[in-house]
Amino acid sequence: MKAAIVTIGDEILIGQIVDTNSAFIAKALDDIGFQIVEMISISDTEKAISETMNRYQNQVDLVVMTGGLGPTKDDVTKKTFCSYFNDVLISDSEVLKHVTALIEDFYKRKITQMNIDQALVPSKATVLFNKVGTAPGMLMKHEQTFFVSLPGVPYEMKYLVSEVLIPYLEQSFEPSYNIHQTLITHGVGESLLAERIADWENDLPSYVHLAYLPSPRMVKLRLSISGKDKVFLEDAIREQVEKLLPLIKDCLIGLNENETIFKVVSDLLKENNLTIACAESCTGGQIAKLLNEIPGASAYFQGGVVAYATQSKIDVLGVSENTINKNSVVSEQVALEMALGAKRLFKSDLAIATTGNAGPSKGDSDVEVGTVCLALVSKFGEKTFTFNFGQPREKVIDSAVNKAFEIIREEIIKNNS
Template structure:
């Protein structure tokens, strides 16, 4: 079972937007044992689309296409479908009723000609009814290939993948099994990890593949097994993971493919009935944003302060102005006071504090660009560490956020 995922849209080819749809689609396909062999982004140009359709025809079992289904003139996927499959557009009554309901019922404005045209679909296509928006998806079987066209708006695409595409594919195809297991590690580089697990890696069975996925401050190790027997695949992967623990157990913080550090930290806090708050200077709210991106965070997260200016640190957070004067605002002493006062103000078990200089200019501190102090206040103590995360600004903020979660996780694990 081989799939291709195609994104149509000039906005991707000129780098104006990042394609996040292909990732979602391939992950959903992967879960039901369909491997994405190739992803392609092409322009919203009829010739280019037709040329690409011909290339993938009969070389792939499934071709999922997103984009170009909107109501405006640059949206040409539907017409190109008709050209390629020798078909004509016809009005779908249930789609039309749905479009009317959205425009007239929800947006409370009269329906326009462009809105009405959203209900036109190729006559041979199976219509994928889009509850989340006005553009329906379409599915067309042709030769040995199933072509599926979905709207490019992520929420609509996701809805159609989950509720229409995947159920259809599960019904239609017999599929092999793909089992993944991902280990999250924090605080060691990939080449050092590779040396520590070299023998283990060399002895992996041939149907299991290992990948290193490094990002600032963390490395994910992904094991993938492919085969006909799901139980054997799962068991084999489990056995290999167990062998890894004596080798790098100290840096493994989580196991699930889907898991991010904010999910792992959140679960640990919830399980132990502990609470958290955060005061952020250089990370500007990103720690709070990640914590609250997890549904259910209100159980353990009380809130936070973005203490961007010195005055806020002094007035709201009650950091002693003498501490700032004596040690400067980017210092271990200020970070510690921030964490301790945050913990008191929010009445939580733990508090994170960050203060640093993310650059590109020095701002109101003498600290070198890239310098960040992170403090963690725990029920009994306060820990602070100094880092230099280099440049640019975005990297400094990302690494500081990651490091803060890593330090916090270590402390929670002890409690």
């Protein structure tokens, strides 16, 4: 089963809003076995919409379009559907009743002709009733292709997809399955990881597909397989995962699509009844934010200090002015005293600290731009590190944060295994 997703609206094309609808629709369709062959955004014009419908006709089984169903004159999707299907608009009594109640009873204002026109739908359409908004969805079929039109308002689209469209499609199409297994690795670059698993990858069956999904200091390996025999598909994926695991066991942090190094560290801290604090300079509070945003953080996160200015490192964290003058504010010695200060202030089991030149220009240190020093202190000892993460500034900060969590993870695993 093949599907295409189309978002309609000039506001997307000019970058005024970010299209999140496509991702939601794609995930929902993938879950019931559709292969998404394309996602595109088009202008809210009859010409663009009709040309897109012609393009996909009989090339895919399903086209889901979102946007262009509002009450204003620039929303022309319903009119275009009528032209494409040689149909006319009629008023749907159930939709009109719902729109009237919403406007007059909920919003407490008189209904207008523009609101009444929201109940107009092509006479041949299957109406997708929208309980959470005024614009109904529409479903129509021409030859081998279903065309679906949904409102662009995200919460309305999500309701219609989850509660109306997906159940309809599950009844209309023969069951099919897309099975994915994502393995999360950390601390090994994409090219090195590819070299390590090359022989395994070369032996993959043609029906199992591998994708590398890299991000700063993390690479996801996604295995995918599609078909109608769910048991066979699951067994095939499981077999390949079992062969892959020994090759990446030292850098594997999880088998969950949503697993992150931050969640892994959070779990390790809780499992081992450890508390942590942080002292940050160049990372500007990002470590504290990530420690804090995971539910249950109060069990392990004691607090943090963003000591960005040199003087604040001295006044708040107790870093020695002599240490700064002797070694530079970006140094392992200063990072260590920052970590010790945080551990002392918050009475934590562990403390992590960062100081560096994220760029683009040098601050109070002459060290090379991109240099970051980290320190970790715990009851097991003191560790310091120096890295150069290059440029741009955003890369330096992201890399430093990820490296900090990697260091914390390794420390806990090493001393609590």
